[in-house]
Amino acid sequence: MTAALIEARALGKSFGPTPVLRDVNLSVEAGRGAAVIGANGAGKSTLIRLLAGLSAPSLGGALLFGEPARSLRPALRRRIGLLSHQSFVYPNLTARENLEFYATLYGVADARAQAAEWLERVALGAVADARVRAYSRGMEQRLAIARAMLARPDVLMLDEPFAALDADGAALAAALVREAMSQGCAVLASAHSAGALEELGFAALTLSRGRLVHAEPSATRQSVARAPLARQVS
Amino acid sequence: MVTTPFVAVLRKDLLLEVRGGQSTVALGALSLLVLVVLVFAFNPGGGEQGAEAAAGALWVALVFSGMLGATRAISAENENGCIRALLMSPLDRAALYAAKLAAAFIFMAVAEAASIILMVLFFNLEFDARVMRLVPAVLLGALGFAALATLLAGISSRLRGGDLILPLLAVPMFVPALIAGVKASASALGGAPMGEFALWLKVLIAFDVMFVAAGYLLFEYVAGEE
Numbered sequence: 001m002t003a004a005l006i007e008a009r010a011l012g013k014s015f016g017p018t019p020v021l022r023d024v025n026l027s028v029e030a031g032r033g034a035a036v037i038g039a040n041g042a043g044k045s046t047l048i049r050l051l052a053g054l055s056a057p058s059l060g061g062a063l064l065f066g067e068p069a070r071s072l073r074p075a076l077r078r079r080i081g082l083l084s085h086q087s088f089v090y091p092n093l094t095a096r097e098n099l100e101f102y103a104t105l106y107g108v109a110d111a112r113a114q115a116a117e118w119l120e121r122v123a124l125g126a127v128a129d130a131r132v133r134a135y136s137r138g139m140e141q142r143l144a145i146a147r148a149m150l151a152r153p154d155v156l157m158l159d160e161p162f163a164a165l166d167a168d169g170a171a172l173a174a175a176l177v178r179e180a181m182s183q184g185c186a187v188l189a190s191a192h193s194a195g196a197l198e199e200l201g202f203a204a205l206t207l208s209r210g211r212l213v214h215a216e217p218s219a220t221r222q223s224v225a226r227a228p229l230a231r232q233v234s
Numbered sequence: 235m236v237t238t239p240f241v242a243v244l245r246k247d248l249l250l251e252v253r254g255g256q257s258t259v260a261l262g263a264l265s266l267l268v269l270v271v272l273v274f275a276f277n278p279g280g281g282e283q284g285a286e287a288a289a290g291a292l293w294v295a296l297v298f299s300g301m302l303g304a305t306r307a308i309s310a311e312n313e314n315g316c317i318r319a320l321l322m323s324p325l326d327r328a329a330l331y332a333a334k335l336a337a338a339f340i341f342m343a344v345a346e347a348a349s350i351i352l353m354v355l356f357f358n359l360e361f362d363a364r365v366m367r368l369v370p371a372v373l374l375g376a377l378g379f380a381a382l383a384t385l386l387a388g389i390s391s392r393l394r395g396g397d398l399i400l401p402l403l404a405v406p407m408f409v410p411a412l413i414a415g416v417k418a419s420a421s422a423l424g425g426a427p428m429g430e431f432a433l434w435l436k437v438l439i440a441f442d443v444m445f446v447a448a449g450y451l452l453f454e455y456v457a458g459e460e
Contacts, residue, residue, distance in 0.1 A: 084318070097246075
């Protein structure tokens with residue numbers, strides 16, 4: 001049995017007396033994808049923040065690579081890519097400077113060349129030396145996707161990856177996610193609707209008021225492992 | 235050339251400052267304002283009293299400008315959530331603290347250099363050896379304040395009203411260094427014996443060692459919690 005790279009065990013989170021997530025169980029293995037679908041306020045972003053180790057759970061466990069997400073060693077943190085609602089890029093730096101900076105932090109070999117390659121891959125090569133402050137929301141999202149995938153992570157968490165993207169941008173992002181999964185990356189993504197993610201072969205999990213209320217047969221703890229995604233994308 | 239993460243963060247902070255110029259300009263402007271107000275308030279004469287007034291004014295400027303600099307430095311990281319990306323990255327948190335401290339120290343040192351020049355002009359002092367003796371005291375004060383403020387900014391940046399909490403925490407904790415700094419500066423400007431000046435410098439060094447070490451060891455915990 002393959003070990004899960006992303007795992008939530010009876011995960012719960014409360015802000016003061018208000019529970020935001022309750023008893024969430026899920027797991028995603030290498031080369032597989034799971035989509036957390038829900039309306040605004042359902043708890044999708046909170047779930048991703050918990051699993052990324054950015055927030056402490058109130059109950060249960062958030063695990064990455066089998067270890068608590070909050071206390072990962074730097075060597076494991078290097079293997080995680082996170083796309084958040086916030087782009088994590090510096091507006092007063094250029095796109096190239098942003099990617100070179102993060103490539104250095106992640107110990108990417110030949111940071112300059114890798115940054116240039118990713119700028120081309122997300123179709124920002126022509127505006128690579130413009131400051132991000134001058135970018136449109138969609139361009140900033142494409143840069144944020146490149147930032148998240150720059151170090152070729154083994155775990156990718158994407159909070160509404162297609163938000164603000166036009167059709168070309170969404171197709172580009174989908175192709176990059178598909179490629180990452182084909183190389184063994186475990187992907188957890190959130191969205192308001194399953195559409196584009198289901199097309200990628202993601203197992204759909206529906207989150208409502210902090211609870212997983214529905215899971216496709218392939219998205220339960222046991223069956224995510226059996227999802228035929230890796231075969232579909234290879 | 236191999237760039238270490240420490241160098242990358244420091245270079246990024248300096249680049250952002252050169253592009254935006256917010257911290258250094260704000261620090262310099264605030265120092266100017268404080269010195270102008272205090273020179274009119276004290277109306278200093280010459281001699282020992284004038285030296286003490288000038289030293290006091292200089293350190294008030296240092297504290298206020300340092301506070302502003304620390305707040306600005308951390309707010310730049312909060313834009314677009316970049317601080318979260320830094321905390322999620324493999325970057326060692328101690329290296330992150332060291333880089334932020336180095337950047338804050340450089341900004342403060344530049345602002346303090348301007349403050350010393352303004353102080354000499356406003357308080358009718360001479361650019362002589364006594365003013366040069368101020369340099370180690372002011373640099374040690376800037377390092378201590380930057381160490382303390384960087385550590386506390388890691389806490390206050392995640393809190394509502396953090397801009398208010400930072401001075402409430404930082405100023406009382408900086409008081410020992412503030413007293414030592416004012417005394418060392420007054421000794422330097424008043425031409426006191428080297429022994430008296432050195433005594434206060436030792437207090438500043440002890441403060442710096444304590445807070446640089448505390449920040450280096452504790453930043454992982456204060457910046458990581460949410």
